[in-house]
Structure formats: C-alpha cells, structure tokens
Amino acid sequence: MDQPDYASDDARWDAVQRREPAADGRFYYSVRSTGVYCRPSCASRAALRANVAFHASCADAEAAGFRPCLRCKPDQPPLAQRQAAVVAQACRLIEAADEMPDLDTLARACGMSRFHFHRVFKAHTGITPNAYAAARRAERVRQALGQGAPVTDALYAAGWQSSAPFYAAAGQQLGMAPGRYRKGGEGETIAYALGACSLGTVLVASTATGICAILIGDAEAALVEDVRGRFPNAALAPASPDFAQTLARVIAFVDAPRAVFDLPLDVRGTVFQQRVWDALRRIPPGETISYTELAERVGQPAAVRAVAGACAANPAAIAIPCHRVLRNDGAISGYRWGVERKCALLDREQD
Numbered sequence: 001m002d003q004p005d006y007a008s009d010d011a012r013w014d015a016v017q018r019r020e021p022a023a024d025g026r027f028y029y030s031v032r033s034t035g036v037y038c039r040p041s042c043a044s045r046a047a048l049r050a051n052v053a054f055h056a057s058c059a060d061a062e063a064a065g066f067r068p069c070l071r072c073k074p075d076q077p078p079l080a081q082r083q084a085a086v087v088a089q090a091c092r093l094i095e096a097a098d099e100m101p102d103l104d105t106l107a108r109a110c111g112m113s114r115f116h117f118h119r120v121f122k123a124h125t126g127i128t129p130n131a132y133a134a135a136r137r138a139e140r141v142r143q144a145l146g147q148g149a150p151v152t153d154a155l156y157a158a159g160w161q162s163s164a165p166f167y168a169a170a171g172q173q174l175g176m177a178p179g180r181y182r183k184g185g186e187g188e189t190i191a192y193a194l195g196a197c198s199l200g201t202v203l204v205a206s207t208a209t210g211i212c213a214i215l216i217g218d219a220e221a222a223l224v225e226d227v228r229g230r231f232p233n234a235a236l237a238p239a240s241p242d243f244a245q246t247l248a249r250v251i252a253f254v255d256a257p258r259a260v261f262d263l264p265l266d267v268r269g270t271v272f273q274q275r276v277w278d279a280l281r282r283i284p285p286g287e288t289i290s291y292t293e294l295a296e297r298v299g300q301p302a303a304v305r306a307v308a309g310a311c312a313a314n315p316a317a318i319a320i321p322c323h324r325v326l327r328n329d330g331a332i333s334g335y336r337w338g339v340e341r342k343c344a345l346l347d348r349e350q351d
Contacts, residue, residue, distance in 0.1 A: 030066040037061035042072035087299035100133040191239035210264030216337040258285040276310035
C-alpha cells in the first residue's frame with residue numbers, strides 16, 4: 001500500500017485535522033499561540049490554521065523556537081513503541097522472578113498506575129500479566145520435563161509453590177498429564193483425520209483438550225509424520241467417525257477464511273510463540289500487517305526475526321492466520337504451507 005503524500009501544506013493540515021497516526025514522523029506542526037510543536041496525531045485541542053506552521057523534523061521545530069508538546073511527546077519515540085518497551089521490561093521482570101510480582105510492583109517499576117499498566121500490558125500481549133506469568137511457568141515446566149526432569153523438580157523449579165495447583169492446571173497448559181508430557185506423550189492418544197480441500201490435503205489432529213494441528217500439504221504421509229514428530233511417543237491414531245464434523249468445519253474454513261474459527265485449540269509453544277500466535281488471531285480477516293508491526297504488537301519491536309520464526313512454527317494453519325503477515329514492503333513472503341496457498345487465502349479474504 002502506498003503511503004499518503006504529505007508534500008503540500010494542505011495535505012499536512014488535512015492530516016492534522018484528522019489526527020492521522022500514519023503521518024507521525026513524516027512531519028510536525030507548531031502552534032504559534034501556545035509555543036509548542038506536536039505530532040500530526042496529537043489529541044490536544046484543535047488549533048487555528050492561521051497559527052499553525054509545519055516542520056520536517058523536531059530539530060527544525062525547536063530551531064524555530066518551539067518546545068515539544070507534553071501530551072504527544074513528539075521528541076520521544078511513538079507511544080506504541082514506548083508502551084512496547086514498558087511491556088518488554090515487565091516481561092523481563094516476570095521472567096526473572098522466582099515468584100510472580102504483584103500488579104502494584106510491576107506497575108511501579110514501569111512508572112504507571114496499576115490499572116493503566118494492566119490495560120497497556122494486555123493491549124500489547126493479548127493476555128494479562130498473571131496469564132503471561134502462568135505461560136512462562138508452563139514453558140519452564142515443558143523444558144524441564146522435555147529434558148527428563150522429575151515432575152516434582154520441574155514444577156518447583158518453575159515457580160509453583162505446591163503441587164496441587166500445578167496438577168489442576170497441567171491439562172490446560174501441557175495438553176496432557178505431566179508424566180506423559182515428560183515421556184514425549186507416552187500413553188496419550190492424538191486423533192487425526194485427513195481430507196481433501198481446495199488447497200490440497202488437510203490434516204486435523206486433536207488431543208482431548210482441542211485441535212493441536214492443522215496442516216496443509218500434498219502428501220498424506222508427510223502430514224502424518226509431521227504430527228508424529230511433535231509427540232514421538234504418543235499414540236497417533238485415525239479419529240473416530242464423529243470427528244468428521246470437525247474435519248468438515250476446518251475444510252469449510254479453508255474455503256471461507258473470513259468466517260470466525262471457534263473450534264477449541266490446544267497449540268503448544270514457548271511464551272513468545274504463544275504471544276505471537278495470539279496476536280495473529282487478532283488480525284481481522286482481509287487485513288495484513290508486516291513482521292515489524294507484529295513484533296511491535298507483542299511488545300518486542302527488535303525481535304522481527306523471532307516473530308518470523310514463530311510464524312513459521314505455527315502448528316495450526318488458517319486457525320492461527322500467519323498468512324496475514326507480509327514483508328515490510330508489502331510483498332508476499334514465505335509461508336510454511338506454500339506461497340501459492342498464502343496468496344489464495346489472502347485473495348479469498350478480500351472477497
């Protein structure tokens with residue numbers, strides 16, 4: 001998409017009146033009656049056109065004798081970037097703590113009120129601080145169990161204070177009993193079904209908790225082996241006939257990706273991957289964003305490569321719409337299930 005042209009004063013004034021975020025950083029405007037300069041998106045009281053001048057940079061505005069607005073802080077990074085940095089700081093505090101810091105402690109460390117901090121954190125990560133801490137503990141448990149640690153050692157090392165709440169949450173966080181997870185899914189049954197869709201062959205796999213994989217490809221055997229590799233010791237078996245309705249709903253969703261996907265999911269990944277996948281599910285059908293924008297949404301603007309890696313690790317095609325992420329220049333980039341399929345899904349969402 002072409003960026004708006006703010007070359008003329010009329011176009012700039014129109015952007016100021018509309019408070020267009022897209023114009024931020026492209027130019028700044030000053031108000032003679034107040035002596036301040038602002039971003040185009042500033043929410044301050046509208047100025048009279050006769051009092052407004054435009055500047056190419058903060059330095060130009062300050063050289064003309066204007067000071068930065070205290071509301072929009074044009075001399076600082078954009079609000080979304082500042083908030084993303086605060087959220088990243090909070091995530092580091094949570095990850096470094098043996099016990100979950102309370103909300104007041106986190107808010108004070110970030111220089112915010114507890115209510116504002118809670119809203120900002122959830123807006124950028126899609127989950128609450130407590131949910132993030134729980135996901136972080138679950139990741140630690142998965143790592144420890146995957147290395148063969150005893151369940152008791154794993155849960156206490158991850159920050160659980162007793163075993164009862166851990167076992168109560170284990171099914172949701174691990175998708176199976178801790179002992180089975182430790183043994184690579186030994187004793188767990190993962191049911192799957194294969195079907196033909198307009199993009200090739202689709203495999204839908206499910207645990208007792210929900211769908212753990214939606215894979216699209218050309219060869220049925222390769223899709224089955226992909227699922228088997230995730231839990232090498234689990235019992236992978238064809239689903240019962242009553243699973244046909246779930247398979248049919250997924251296939252229908254492939255043909256109409258603008259619909260709402262409301263089937264339960266049981267997708268497992270690191271805390272970071274879960275944050276990326278949650279952010280992906282919040283992208284409306286028919287819209288696209290860049291990897292850079294996605295990194296900003298999860299609170300880690302510098303982690304563009306890691307975001308791309310999380311998209312590539314997505315286990316649930318369509319349900320977690322990583323096809324809606326493009327390169328920064330708007331070009332179609334790689335897609336785990338093939339660029340042609342990505343283009344087809346994007347075209348369908350425009351219909």
